[in-house]
Amino acid sequence: MxxxxxxxxxxxxxxxxxxxxxxxxxxxxxxxxxxxxxxxxxxxxxxxxxxxxxxxxxxxxxxxxxxxxxxxxxxxxxxxxxxxxxxxxxxxxxxxxxxxxxxxxxxxxxxxxxxxxxxxxxxxxxxxxxxxxxxxxxxxxxxxxxxxxxxxxxxxxxxxxxxxxxxxxxxxxxxxxxxxxxxxxxxxxxxxxxxxxxxxxxxxxxxxxVSRNNLTVPQIDQVYYETREREKLDSLARLLDVVELNRAIIFCRTKRGVDELVAGLQARGLPVAGLHGDMSQYQRNQVMRQFKGGQVEILAATDVAARGLDIENVSHVINYDIPQDVEFYIHRIGRTGRAGKSGMAITLVSPRDYRQLRLIENLTKTRIRREKLPSLADVTERQKEGLVEKLRHIIEDGKLGYYRGIVDPLLDDYDPVDIAAAALKMSFGPVGEENVGETAGFGNTGAKPGMVRLFVTMGRKDNIRPAELVRIISDETGIPPNLVGDINIFEKFAFVEVNEEWASCVINYLHHSTVKGRRISVEPARSRVGG
Missing domain, CATH: 3.40.50.300 (P-loop containing nucleotide triphosphate hydrolases)
Structure with missing residues (x-):
């Protein structure tokens, strides 16, 4: 040197x-x-x-x-x-x-x-x-x-x-x-x-x-899902919508990858926190308290940050990025299925990851089962099942007297099923593509007063800059540029705040439109969760 x-x-x-x-x-x-x-x-x-x-x-x-x-x-x-x-x-x-x-x-x-x-x-x-x-x-x-x-x-x-x-x-x-x-x-x-x-x-x-003679894999269910690199976040979010988690650890290769993933999942309303080497000991302790205490169900971490963690009842380990060393894979997935409990290891695999996946299988003498990503219809069905389960618990818990008093005057004029459906819509907001952009369904998007925070599936990887994003929004929808607020651009997605009176217009015009040669999604962000 x-x-x-x-x-x-x-x-x-x-x-x-x-x-x-x-x-x-x-x-x-x-x-x-x-x-x-x-x-x-x-x-x-x-x-x-x-x-x-x-x-x-x-x-x-x-x-x-x-x-x-x-x-x-x-x-x-x-x-x-x-x-x-x-x-x-x-x-x-x-x-x-x-x-x-x-x-x-x-x-x-x-x-x-x-x-x-x-x-x-x-x-x-x-x-x-x-x-x-x-x-x-x-x-x-x-x-x-x-x-x-x-x-x-x-x-x-x-x-x-x-x-x-x-x-x-x-x-x-x-x-x-x-x-x-x-x-x-x-x-x-x-x-x-x-x-x-x-x-x-x-x-x-x-x-x-470096000996590889004693590579043993925990007796847990191991599966992988095929996805493209640019679609990985969407694929993971879809999986998390249908998988029944207790606690999950998601492994990323880089500290920046952890931050990007946490932001992307929080935008979808998922309770997730990140852990990596750039965090102070105070921040690390705070995140671990939230994870162990159940305030957040999902921990996104790098291999180094997760070393030495002793956490009970982790139901799933997810390899968002496939590890470069087979031993890292074994250490990762060994964090689930402890103390005789069942566990699952999920790996997201893009085309360039196949060689490493096969090496993991060969060196560990294990077959990792291929599964098909859930469709949007599967996700919708799982959401329906979740709502039904919540309603069962509420009904069985009783204590509905106050709410019966509200419903009773409506029974003479409306069908009881319609009343129940309207109550659900009021509680959970509109669901389905026909309601994309409906102002009443925005809820708390984490924006400043008078603004709506939108999640856009394009980012630094698409060579997009804040000024260019403002221009695209203004050109496509007619919104005056001064009504576009804070913009945060990440590797594969961005957040942008727009005036609440224009939010529906921006979503309706840009959702599933083609920008820079590829189809994008635009939807209301969820309120920031975790810490």
Whole structure:
């Protein structure tokens, strides 16, 4: 590391500020065990043999040092050799994300892709090459790739390359790099041939290992639901509307993710509070009192914040973000189903999460059942059932004399069923799409007096800014811009206050309209709950 760079904490490790920002963006709060062991050794320039399976965070274990050491003004400096094209693509994507703020250029090289395109990219200049043995050799033989400036070589999943008959090719590739290089070998198992390879090409290597032999999963019901990343909040809200919770812990990868999720769920009227490392001890204690005391049913937390929590009667654990390490998954879901009680673990899975989901299944030798997300009709039916159950309790509890006195004068003129239905509507507000935007149904939206606070399903991810949101609302509905009040924009949604006389108009015009190429929802926010 160079002396003039600024460093920040990554758990107990120090990383450059730009790398630290990228790790935060990726949701890494602290290093996994393999990262904690490997990164300091690699930063010291030592050769390393790492025994670890996929699913332990090993890509970042070598990806972080690669990015830290790259000179962005030079050519190819790091080479990662992988057994398959799928792994090459995955490793290239992860190193690219780690090096995003340092503008690190990575290039995956594998068979089945146009070699001419790869040659063009190599000529334009890259810092890190990740490839399969056959295609790497092809480039070397064509003299379209120069490895003379490489100072770090990573052999990833060496036992897989041995099984696939690539060891001779790997040796030819290593010989094309300078002798004064740093070499890292990762392998889930250590057969004799892999150890022999290490002895020939690594200098006084340090040996590190992360065992995955004793991964046991609690005997609880495990399910997953498919969703798209941009629809994840809506999918979770729909699930929470139909699932019977006692207490639930929802895990997010990042502190910002916790804050975004809490805001989004509170906007839907759900009793939720957040817990993460940026909170003071007083705030943490207050949140835990609310959760244990039942004032909030849902706790959204990061892995680090939830460590060491001992909470009884947690009926559900929900992985809003799939964890980067299989052990994190086991620790998370182990917080439900305690003391012989039943529990459920729910994982939301977007298309890019499938590889990690399969790794969790394979390493834990567990099958996670796929379920279908509830439809809007399912949610409506569940809400009806909830209302019926509440009414049963009220009727059985009695003490209705005062209210009977109000109803009696109406019985001569109206059907008793209509009277009961009107009382429900008055109590709970209008329900159904035909009443979207009806002023009488707004209730307390958490806005200033004379204003209505609206929930809009677009945010920073859509490159929307407050001034632009005001312009869209004004252009589409005709509301004068000065009648739009406070605006809070989050990653995937926003809150905006509008004058109560215009609220119905704004909802009716914008709800399910297309803005910036996608359909949005606009609905009254719920009063802020929790703390």
């Amino acid at each position: 160079t002396a003039f760079r600024e460093f920040i904490d990554f758990g107990e490790l120090k990383v450059g500020r730009r790398v630290g920002q990228a790790l935060t963006d990726m949701g890494f709060e602290e290093p996994t065990p393999i990262q904690a062991q490997a990164i300091p050794l690699l930063m010291e320039g030592k050769d390393v043999i790492g025994q670890a399976q996929t699913g332990t965070g090993k890509t970042a274990a070598f990806g972080i040092p690669i990015v830290e050491k790259v000179n962005t003004r030079a050519g190819v400096q790091s080479l990662v050799v992988t057994p398959t094209r799928e792994l090459a693509i995955q490793v290239a994507e992860e190193i690219s994300r780690i090096g995003r703020h340092r503008r690190i250029r990575t290039l995956p090289i594998y068979g089945g892709q146009s070699i001419d395109r790869q040659i063009r990219s190599l000529r334009q200049g890259v810092h890190v090459v990740i490839g399969t043995p056959g295609r790497l050799l092809d480039h070397l033989n064509r003299k379209t790739m120069n490895l003379s400036t490489v100072n770090m070589v990573v052999l990833d999943e060496a036992d897989e390359m041995l099984d696939m008959g690539f060891i001779d090719d790997v040796e030819s590739i290593i010989k094309a790099t300078p002798q004064e290089r740093q070499t890292l070998l990762f392998s889930a198992t250590m057969p004799r041939e892999v150890l022999s390879l290490a002895q020939r090409y690594l200098r006084d290597p340090e040996f590190i290992t």
